[in-house]
Amino acid sequence: MNEIRLKLKDLGTPVRIGEPVSLTIDGKPVTVAKGTSVMRAAALAGISVPKLCATDTLDAFGSCRVCLVEIEGRKGYPASCTTTVEAGMEVRTQSARLDELRRNVVELYVSDHPLECVSCSANGHCELQDVAVSLGVEDSRYGLGENGYRNVEKDHSNPYFAFDPAQCIVCYRCVRACDDIQGTFALTVDGRGYASRVTAGQLENFMGSECVSCGACVHHCPTEALIEKSLIDHGAPDRSVTTTCAYCGVGCSFHAELSGERVLRMVPDKAGKANEGHACVKGRFAFGYATHRDRITRPLIRESIDQPWREVGWDEAFAFTAARLRDIQQRHGRDSIGGITSSRCTNEETYLVQKMVRAAFGNNNVDTCARVCHSPTGYGLKTTLGESAGTQAFNSVAHADVVMVMGANPSDAHPVFASRLKRRLREGARLIVVDPRRIDLVHGPRIRADHHLALRPGSNVAFINAMAHVVVTEGLEDRAFIEARCERGPYLKWREFIAGEQNSPELTERITGIPASDVRAAARLFATAPNAAIYYGLGVSEHSQGSTTVMGIANLAMVTGNLGREGVGVNPLRGQNNVQGSCDMGSFPHELPGYRHISDPGVRGLFEQDWKVELRQEPGLRIPNMFDASVAGHFKGLYVQGEDLAQSDPNTQHVEAALRGLECLVVQDLFLNETARFAHVFLPGSSFLEKDGTFTNAERRISRVRKAIEPLAGLADWEVTMALSKALGYPMDYAHPSEIMAEIARLTPTFAGVSYAKLDRLGSIQWPCNDAAPEGTPTMHVDEFVRGKGYFAITGFVPTDERATRKHPLLLTTGRILSQYNVGAQTRRTHNTHFYSEDVLEIHPFDAEERGIAEGDWCGIVSRAGNTVLRAVLTDRVQPGVVYTTFHFPSSGANVITTDNSDWATNCPEYKVTAVQVSKVTEPSEWQKGYEAFARRQEELLDKARA
Numbered sequence: 001m002n003e004i005r006l007k008l009k010d011l012g013t014p015v016r017i018g019e020p021v022s023l024t025i026d027g028k029p030v031t032v033a034k035g036t037s038v039m040r041a042a043a044l045a046g047i048s049v050p051k052l053c054a055t056d057t058l059d060a061f062g063s064c065r066v067c068l069v070e071i072e073g074r075k076g077y078p079a080s081c082t083t084t085v086e087a088g089m090e091v092r093t094q095s096a097r098l099d100e101l102r103r104n105v106v107e108l109y110v111s112d113h114p115l116e117c118v119s120c121s122a123n124g125h126c127e128l129q130d131v132a133v134s135l136g137v138e139d140s141r142y143g144l145g146e147n148g149y150r151n152v153e154k155d156h157s158n159p160y161f162a163f164d165p166a167q168c169i170v171c172y173r174c175v176r177a178c179d180d181i182q183g184t185f186a187l188t189v190d191g192r193g194y195a196s197r198v199t200a201g202q203l204e205n206f207m208g209s210e211c212v213s214c215g216a217c218v219h220h221c222p223t224e225a226l227i228e229k230s231l232i233d234h235g236a237p238d239r240s241v242t243t244t245c246a247y248c249g250v251g252c253s254f255h256a257e258l259s260g261e262r263v264l265r266m267v268p269d270k271a272g273k274a275n276e277g278h279a280c281v282k283g284r285f286a287f288g289y290a291t292h293r294d295r296i297t298r299p300l301i302r303e304s305i306d307q308p309w310r311e312v313g314w315d316e317a318f319a320f321t322a323a324r325l326r327d328i329q330q331r332h333g334r335d336s337i338g339g340i341t342s343s344r345c346t347n348e349e350t351y352l353v354q355k356m357v358r359a360a361f362g363n364n365n366v367d368t369c370a371r372v373c374h375s376p377t378g379y380g381l382k383t384t385l386g387e388s389a390g391t392q393a394f395n396s397v398a399h400a401d402v403v404m405v406m407g408a409n410p411s412d413a414h415p416v417f418a419s420r421l422k423r424r425l426r427e428g429a430r431l432i433v434v435d436p437r438r439i440d441l442v443h444g445p446r447i448r449a450d451h452h453l454a455l456r457p458g459s460n461v462a463f464i465n466a467m468a469h470v471v472v473t474e475g476l477e478d479r480a481f482i483e484a485r486c487e488r489g490p491y492l493k494w495r496e497f498i499a500g501e502q503n504s505p506e507l508t509e510r511i512t513g514i515p516a517s518d519v520r521a522a523a524r525l526f527a528t529a530p531n532a533a534i535y536y537g538l539g540v541s542e543h544s545q546g547s548t549t550v551m552g553i554a555n556l557a558m559v560t561g562n563l564g565r566e567g568v569g570v571n572p573l574r575g576q577n578n579v580q581g582s583c584d585m586g587s588f589p590h591e592l593p594g595y596r597h598i599s600d601p602g603v604r605g606l607f608e609q610d611w612k613v614e615l616r617q618e619p620g621l622r623i624p625n626m627f628d629a630s631v632a633g634h635f636k637g638l639y640v641q642g643e644d645l646a647q648s649d650p651n652t653q654h655v656e657a658a659l660r661g662l663e664c665l666v667v668q669d670l671f672l673n674e675t676a677r678f679a680h681v682f683l684p685g686s687s688f689l690e691k692d693g694t695f696t697n698a699e700r701r702i703s704r705v706r707k708a709i710e711p712l713a714g715l716a717d718w719e720v721t722m723a724l725s726k727a728l729g730y731p732m733d734y735a736h737p738s739e740i741m742a743e744i745a746r747l748t749p750t751f752a753g754v755s756y757a758k759l760d761r762l763g764s765i766q767w768p769c770n771d772a773a774p775e776g777t778p779t780m781h782v783d784e785f786v787r788g789k790g791y792f793a794i795t796g797f798v799p800t801d802e803r804a805t806r807k808h809p810l811l812l813t814t815g816r817i818l819s820q821y822n823v824g825a826q827t828r829r830t831h832n833t834h835f836y837s838e839d840v841l842e843i844h845p846f847d848a849e850e851r852g853i854a855e856g857d858w859c860g861i862v863s864r865a866g867n868t869v870l871r872a873v874l875t876d877r878v879q880p881g882v883v884y885t886t887f888h889f890p891s892s893g894a895n896v897i898t899t900d901n902s903d904w905a906t907n908c909p910e911y912k913v914t915a916v917q918v919s920k921v922t923e924p925s926e927w928q929k930g931y932e933a934f935a936r937r938q939e940e941l942l943d944k945a946r947a
């Protein structure tokens with residue numbers, strides 16, 4: 001337990017930055033920054049002052065009066081948490097009088113909070129217990145445990161944590177955490193004095209309130225009043241491993257706390273630079289999938305997908321797979337097989353998969369799920385700025401004066417970043433939301449967007465051009481920045497293009513649906529801000545002109561001089577935990593690690609020399625090309641690590657046809673996912689808790705993943721790829737993932753200075769990390785762009801083919817919800833299903849009424865690609881003419897209706913625009929019926945193997 005307590009050492013009040021101030025505390029000279037509290041100064045000097053309501057992640061509140069001190073020349077006994085240091089101050093933290101006062105306060109607490117520590121789940125990690133012990137308080141002159149809430153019912157409504165009012169000391173830490181850190185304002189203290197009581201919402205239980213289960217209140221509670229149910233059920237943890245969340249691209253750092261091999265809780269790491277001690281419901285609580293009974297822990301093989309699976313040992317599985325793949329290559333050619341890397345696996349694992357494909361398969365047929373999410377970001381930012389990643393660290397938003405959020409819903413998809421953003425908005429930053437749907441940021445507790453520009457799906461380019469048009473034609477450009485930092489010729493050409501009347505808000509209004517005056521006002525707000533930042537998501541990239549919009553965003557940032565310092569920048573909010581890393585590691589068919597083109601003989605030579613193999617110079621197949629080639633009959637073998645193509649890729653029928661066309665589909669995953677139902681080999685995967693490695697988040701931050709438990713199947717994913725490669729005749733020998741990282745650093749200039757030792761020392765590193773930036777690069781493009789001068793690309797608007805017609809009059813767009821994650825394979829196997837258990841169709845009441853659809857009715861949704869059935873939710877969050885759904889449950893068939901339209905530059909699918917018709921129906925679609933039957937059959941075949 002000591003190790004755990006040490007990691008969580010609490011200095012009482014937050015860090016302050018300012019001029020040095022010197023004082024003495026208990027006779028010890030101390031120098032701290034101006035604004036620092038006496039409590040923190042004492043803690044920094046190794047002097048502990050008792051405290052209850054203070055903690056270093058919240059501003060001081062000063063309610064408990066346990067932290068009293070004496071200050072020479074001052075009357076009374078000021079609270080050390082709310083008193084700031086002054087030069088020459090002489091502070092005493094210990095005296096008989098202070099002891100007496102503190103004991104008295106604690107006795108009052110104890111009179112209201114039974115000291116039944118031995119039977120309490122918080123025994124050993126309760127701050128009231130600590131303070132009482134340190135002051136020698138064992139009973140109270142005011143009576144013991146005469147607590148008015150002994151008989152008040154405990155609140156067990158939340159699946160992950162419980163609230164016991166009898167244990168509450170009304171320190172307000174939970175309320176302040178919910179307000180100041182999470183920004184949800186779900187908690188309040190009801191009543192006064194002894195009758196005061198913490199409540200969620202309007203005297204509701206937690207589940208019935210606005211609470212989003214981020215766990216911040218639980219984390220901040222000094223007693224057992226708010227506590228994880230896992231601790232109630234299994235007792236206290238006895239060891240801790242610091243690692244990185246395996247859900248979204250925020251990349252929060254956690255201490256996995258365990259008892260033996262059982263993970264009891266994930267405690268957000270306040271030293272984690274991406275999250276600074278905060279978390280969301282997924283990373284904080286939804287880790288139970290890792291040991292869910294559906295995990296497959298023995299390799300499975302079969303000749304055809306109609307046959308039962310056969311459980312085999314690892315060696316047989318590798319031999320079987322290698323023989324099948326080599327046989328296919330002999331019969332159909334070297335290019336007839338390929339591999340998909342996983343954006344959920346570590347950098348090291350992803351690196352190995354692309355290496356195996358290039359070196360052992362002997363071709364460049366490797367791709368990754370970034371193909372279907374942020375590949376346009378790579379193309380667009382590389383073209384304009386010279387580097388395909390986001391430009392800032394998350395904490396940069398604290399310096400932004402105006403923030404434009406476009407096609408992203410951070411509250412649901414990047415919740416910990418959303419909390420940072422909301423904090424900045426509460427401090428006064430202005431907000432422009434560009435989204436067809438009224439996301440939570442538009443109007444939430446104590447925040448309100450200045451502009452919600454509810455554009456029509458498919459009109460992003462027209463919108464971003466209109467913004468730049470206003471900047472240019474109203475003389476709002478940052479001329480000095482453009483002159484110093486950007487290529488003149490392309491700029492002048494672009495300027496002429498963008499100033500054209502066709503890009504004016506008045507003419508684009510017909511395309512975007514946004515009133516011209518709103519665009520003009522938003523553009524002025526953005527362009528005149530000292531610091532304006534753009535954050536965007538898949539609502540930008542997943543379009544037929546995704547790459548064009550990304551370039552338009554970069555143009556807008558350059559023309560307004562908003563790059564190269566804190567508080568500004570172009571920030572793609574990456575979806576999966578390691579999608580940035582999987583791209584960095586050379587997962588695309590045309591690029592080796594570090595985004596270097598495979599056709600470059602110098603770069604290829606470097607890898608050939610190191611890998612001791614000749615590499616092909618032609619780029620390989622992208623995922624959609626692999627599918628097309630399979631349907632056409634000349635692509636026959638595919639190795640898929642940690643990716644569920646059958647659920648996540650568009651036009652499901654086409655994907656299924658492609659998977660059925662394969663002679664050998666190898667799936668490596670935790671569960672028999674939708675893709676694995678078409679597989680011939682299943683290799684058990686390992687969760688993030690079972691291996692060492694690194695993830696790279698949306699800020700280019702490389703963080704360590706550390707093994708907390710042994711791999712359930714005996715091998716970690718990197719060991720599986722290594723063994724398969726060996727079976728294919730290309731052995732790779734690494735004793736530990738740190739050796740793989742050493743190879744990556746040796747061959748990749750942006751990673752040249754990265755090592756596990758440095759990661760352990762610094763906690764995390766934002767690439768580029770090399771001789772020029774030995775500790776990493778928080779802000780990109782500071783003095784010049786990576787490509788030298790910034791490039792203004794022409795961004796002409798080309799309407800998508802996917803338009804509303806008489807047959808398909810509504811536009812369907814898709815997104816995520818907080819509690820579920822991507823294809824849901826992980827979160828559907830946790831208690832998060834209590835929050836959201838089915839995908840629904842959001843439809844505006846006008847459109848619903850026109851079709852006779854009422855709340856909860858089954859709706860048939862028909863596109864030119866297919867049809868499916870979802871339950872209707874009537875809401876004005878979506879505008880008339882637009883419908884919306886999530887895609888977390890396979891039986892929803894959301895991708896049965898999405899089409900094979902894709903981005904012109906990268907083939908990223910146009911998930912965000914599908915023309916559909918919606919009508920009331922009474923039964924599932926044919927596809928859904930077929931899906932259910934096929935899924936049942938495959939489960940039976942799996943059961944036979946297990947039996």
Ligand code: SF4
Nearest residue numbers: 178211212214215217
């Ligand atoms: S779990 Fe999070 S949202 Fe819910 S009450 Fe606690 S701090 Fe607020």
Ligand code: SF4
Nearest residue numbers: 168169171172174221
């Ligand atoms: S529930 Fe915990 S954090 Fe909240 S007021 Fe009570 S003791 Fe303090």
Ligand code: SF4
Nearest residue numbers: 245247248252280283
């Ligand atoms: S915000 Fe993302 S990385 Fe952080 S805990 Fe939630 S899911 Fe994990």
Ligand code: FES
Nearest residue numbers: 062064065067081
């Ligand atoms: S810790 Fe200072 S008043 Fe509570």
